[in-house]
Amino acid sequence: MIKYLGSKRALMPVLETLFAASQARTTLDLFTGTTRVAAAMKQLGMQVTAVDTASYSEVFSKTFIELDATRADLRELADAVASLNQLPGTSGYFTEVFCQKARFFQVKNGQRIDAVRSVIESDYKNSWMYFPLLASLLIAADKVDSTTGVQMAYLKTWSRRSSLELELQVPELLAGGGRSIRGDAIEQTPNLGSFDLAYLDPPYNQHRYFGNYHIWETLVRWDQPEYYGIANKRIDTRSNENKSAFNSKLTLPNALATVIAGLDVKTLLLSYNNESWLSRRELTDMCSRFETVEILDFDSKRYVGSQIGGYNKSGRLVGKPGAHRNLEHIVIAGQQQKVSAMVKALTQ
Ligand SMILES: C[S@@+](CC[C@H](N)C(=O)[O-])C[C@H]1O[C@@H](n2cnc3c(N)ncnc32)[C@H](O)[C@@H]1O
Structure with a gap:
């Protein structure tokens, strides 16, 4: 998680x-x-x-709460994860905004995230696997980030885990409805x-989840928002509807x-x-x-x-x-x- x-x-x-x-x-x-x-x-x-x-929370609840593992084709999901793991990286919005103009991820992983996220949108949007694949990508990206666990800032020097290679795992779906x-x-x-x-x-306090996890919001929404500040937060972090x-x-x-x-x-x-x-x-x-x-x-x-x-x-x-x-x-x-x-x- x-x-x-x-x-x-x-x-x-x-x-x-x-x-x-x-x-x-x-x-x-x-x-x-x-x-x-x-x-x-x-x-x-x-x-x-x-x-x-939160949009990323919905990805997790669609995957781990709403899906019933006993009714899912886990083989099909494993094949999809394996094929996403084979994709070569491509530079896109994610790489530019979060790896080149900021240092939340190393470029090699940002490019892989761009490639995987684009294919999830183009090939799986109408599939039952859409949410589990997004959950898998969020969890994999979190394992190679360079933050203390919130996205209002990135670390001064690269975290050790940011050098690892992004690797999606098959999410562990749970039985039941x-x-x-x-x-x-x-x-x-x-x-x-x-x-x-x-x-x-x-x-518990004034720290807003929308701003603290703006990268996960953007990765899920995949809407290339305008951004501001040192952390390149989504512009709509400021809007009332997200308070x-x-x-x-x-x-x-x-x-x-x-x-x-x-x-x-x-x-x-x-x-x-x-x-x-x-x-x-x-x-x-x-x-x-x-x-x-x-x-x-x-x-x-x-x-x-x-x-x-x-x-x-x-x-x-x-x-x-x-x-x-x-x-x-x-x-x-x-x-x-x-x-x-x-x-x-x-x-x-
Ligand atoms: C303390 S965290 C919950 C952590 C959770 N129990 C866990 O173990 O992961 C609070 C959550 O409330 C959500 N939240 C904030 N305002 C909300 C609202 N008005 N309605 C529903 N959820 C909200 C945030 O997105 C955040 O995920």
Whole structure:
């Protein structure tokens, strides 16, 4: 999976235990990002709906959540991946903007990305393999980038992995059904239906995913946008339609309260950390319609991007390295008996 700010990788064992103890059959991952959490739900046999505004997140949820591995022709997919891996590189928009005018990838890999992405568009646009091939390309490109894990800057000197050769792998599809929805959580919530369990992992602060992962947006949309700034961000990073109510201290409380109020769900799990703008009290109040609310605390290692900082074009450090430890919290709201059983499962 790709490197991702706020990814719940370290919390997965805890979340898996909680999900299993919930005995939920229908679940929602409302800010699904990499789809790591939604995939864990699916592997527990749950019927999952995964929602996010990001185009690259939709690629992952179409691939890992919506597709059923038992119905897919994995041989056909492996052949397509093998043939894409044979393509010689060609210089195009991606090479020019992200490898020559910036240094996010080495030119040899930028050219391969250009070639592979063009053929996915020309040869697979109407194929069931379109999304899995895009997912494969995103994951392969992430393995040869030269960043700390966010795309607001690239490293001053090439990362070691950027010298590796781009190589697509066959994505590991999961058995079972699911639903992928690209859209805004506030707009989507009233139309999603009912769930046994919902997991909410909204952005924690002002850092916008659209700008932090602008290269993945462009690689998926393949629309050659105008760009600006040291990181050659898409021009529409500035537009209001790509801003999230969850990235502003002013609008976040109301946005989250609206989403929680609109959800038709029996058990709610919500992740936040000690950098987020909401207090325990505010979160508990938002969940007051549930019979009981518990908040669990976890000390987890902070995302590596903030430990080592990033550099801009002239090699100046961008942003201060943050604190090395942070506290993760999970709010669990639902029926008393269910919530107790889930919390108890963590100590067994
Ligand atoms: C903290 S990340 C989620 C990480 C995810 N749990 C994982 O493990 O990969 C927050 C996600 O919310 C998405 N997002 C931001 N604003 C949104 C909105 N208004 N509606 C839906 N998704 C949104 C971002 O694109 C990002 O993927």
